[in-house]
Amino acid sequence: MVFDEAMAQNAAVQYCDDQGDEQGLIQSFVQVCNFLYDNQDRLSWRSRTNIPSVQTDEGLRLLAKKYYSAYRRSDFPIRAGTIPDDMVSIVMVEAFGYSKEASDRIKVEHQEAMVAENCVGALLERYLDSVLRPNGWHWCCGSFVKAIDFIRRDQNNKWLVLQIKNRDNSENSSSSAIRTGTTIQKWFRSLSRTGRTNWDNVPPLMQGFNLSEQGFIDFARAYLAKEKAKMTI
Amino acid sequence: MVFDEAMAQNAAVQYCDDQGDEQGLIQSFVQVCNFLYDNQDRLSWRSRTNIPSVQTDEGLRLLAKKYYSAYRRSDFPIRAGTIPDDMVSIVMVEAFGYSKEASDRIKVEHQEAMVAENCVGALLERYLDSVLRPNGWHWCCGSFVKAIDFIRRDQNNKWLVLQIKNRDNSENSSSSAIRTGTTIQKWFRSLSRTGRTNWDNVPPLMQGFNLSEQGFIDFARAYLAKEKAKMTI
Numbered sequence: 001m002v003f004d005e006a007m008a009q010n011a012a013v014q015y016c017d018d019q020g021d022e023q024g025l026i027q028s029f030v031q032v033c034n035f036l037y038d039n040q041d042r043l044s045w046r047s048r049t050n051i052p053s054v055q056t057d058e059g060l061r062l063l064a065k066k067y068y069s070a071y072r073r074s075d076f077p078i079r080a081g082t083i084p085d086d087m088v089s090i091v092m093v094e095a096f097g098y099s100k101e102a103s104d105r106i107k108v109e110h111q112e113a114m115v116a117e118n119c120v121g122a123l124l125e126r127y128l129d130s131v132l133r134p135n136g137w138h139w140c141c142g143s144f145v146k147a148i149d150f151i152r153r154d155q156n157n158k159w160l161v162l163q164i165k166n167r168d169n170s171e172n173s174s175s176s177a178i179r180t181g182t183t184i185q186k187w188f189r190s191l192s193r194t195g196r197t198n199w200d201n202v203p204p205l206m207q208g209f210n211l212s213e214q215g216f217i218d219f220a221r222a223y224l225a226k227e228k229a230k231m232t233i
Numbered sequence: 234m235v236f237d238e239a240m241a242q243n244a245a246v247q248y249c250d251d252q253g254d255e256q257g258l259i260q261s262f263v264q265v266c267n268f269l270y271d272n273q274d275r276l277s278w279r280s281r282t283n284i285p286s287v288q289t290d291e292g293l294r295l296l297a298k299k300y301y302s303a304y305r306r307s308d309f310p311i312r313a314g315t316i317p318d319d320m321v322s323i324v325m326v327e328a329f330g331y332s333k334e335a336s337d338r339i340k341v342e343h344q345e346a347m348v349a350e351n352c353v354g355a356l357l358e359r360y361l362d363s364v365l366r367p368n369g370w371h372w373c374c375g376s377f378v379k380a381i382d383f384i385r386r387d388q389n390n391k392w393l394v395l396q397i398k399n400r401d402n403s404e405n406s407s408s409s410a411i412r413t414g415t416t417i418q419k420w421f422r423s424l425s426r427t428g429r430t431n432w433d434n435v436p437p438l439m440q441g442f443n444l445s446e447q448g449f450i451d452f453a454r455a456y457l458a459k460e461k462a463k464m465t466i
Contacts, residue, residue, distance in 0.1 A: 077328045083428030085400060090450060091349040091356075094457040095310045106342045113343035116324040123324075167318060195316030217323060224327040 003037040003054070005030050011060035015068040021130075022071070028138035029067050033060060035138075035151050035159055044146040063144060070142035075122035076227035077115040084111060120220075121166045124189055125149060127219040128164060131209050137162075148184060152205075158182060160205055167192050189216075236270040236287070238263050244293035248301040254363075255304070261371035262300050266293060268371075268384050268392055277379040296377060303375035308355035309460035310348040317344060353453075354399045357422055358382060360452040361397060364442050370395075381417060385438075391415060393438055400425050422449075 012029040016022055033054045036043050045051045052059035088110075089103035098106065128150065129139040137150045145151075150162040165188040185203045190196065197213045245259040266287045269276050278284050285292035321343075322336035331339065361383065362372040370383045378384075383395040398421040418436045423429065430446045 077324060082402065082425035085350070085353065085423050085425075086428070087353045087399075087423075087450070087453065088346060088349045090453060091310060091352050091457065092345065094454055095349065095352070095461070096345055106346055109339045110343050110346035112325060112329050113321060113339055113346075116321045116328065117318070119324050119328070120318065120320045166320075169315065190318050190320075192315040192318075195319070217320070220320065220323060221327055224324065228328070 003034045008033045008060050011064040015064045024133050031138040032140050042146045044144050067142040074227050075119055077119040080111045123220045124166050127216045131211055135209055236267045241266045241293050244297040248297045257366050264371040265373050275379045277377050300375040307460050308352055310352040313344045356453045357399050360449045368442055
């Protein structure tokens, strides 16, 4: 039995308007499902019941819905709705000598910095997708492929697999062996010890596309400006 | 076969000076090892080789060394040696409208707030130990008991098991069933949605010892002042 690409494509069509920047996303979704067909243990699904199968129309629709929702969800950072822990401010005062007033300001800014950090990780994937998608890579958007961010096939039809991290000290995934015998190639954008970026060391598979820190900054600024404009409408 | 308490006690004596606030720690170490003897799957050890056994003198010494090192290690927050990611500052400017100067200040304060957060979690365990130890509880210090922070036996000699979190949205452990058939009782100190503390809802096992937020604050201030004084000597 082989993977039914036409069925996956039909599922994607239900959710894709295939306009603007969604060009090529149908093909990416189909290949992500194809990869999951070959590596079923790579599916990550929160609910223990109703786990989608890439061999049924119903399963593919569930996955397509998640894929496109994640793609369209804004990654503009939203201030947290939680109330900061006062004890953190007490430690800031006692340990680092901040005034009560400064520690109150810091607790708000600290929350914003945390959501900004998450935003950087999300924007990094979006930037890479914007450059890599026209070059044959498929983004594993929607967080249902375990520990893998981008896939493509090589000339021998074997899967090539990339995992992206924003920093060398980001939490990393435990397993790197996958069933097809390929290993996950990992790349991180920045070095926590020096603050330097790592664009000079992208794996061979990602080379030749002019990926750069300045490209990332420009992409991020444009994305945030666009999303901000949407919010103020 | 039963657990050899005398052998565990001998191992602890090698590392304990049994002065000042280490009173009772030998007994706590012995009981933590006794618990691991009954629940061997609860041992958490970073290295895959040389996993300590609570049935050998060598294993018990390894555990005792880790137990006492962790107890004596200062939890005073230390500024991180890492360089903040400039991209986070760019997002702070673009998304929240901070000036470049403000975002530079925030990135330092944000790092301090992160280490202060970790410190709060560590001090919470120390505070609970200071109150619960004289009341028959044993602190699982040293992070080698998986997802469990305090243990004791009930009148029927069954293990009672506590897991402590600083916040309701702290990362939580996956498994709560343990081999002896008891379940882990969980308690968190603060509610992220309201900012309120949760001392009125300590589990029955922890009641009657006057645990309170004010007690925690007083303990934390005294601890930090003492550790700060040590550093300036």
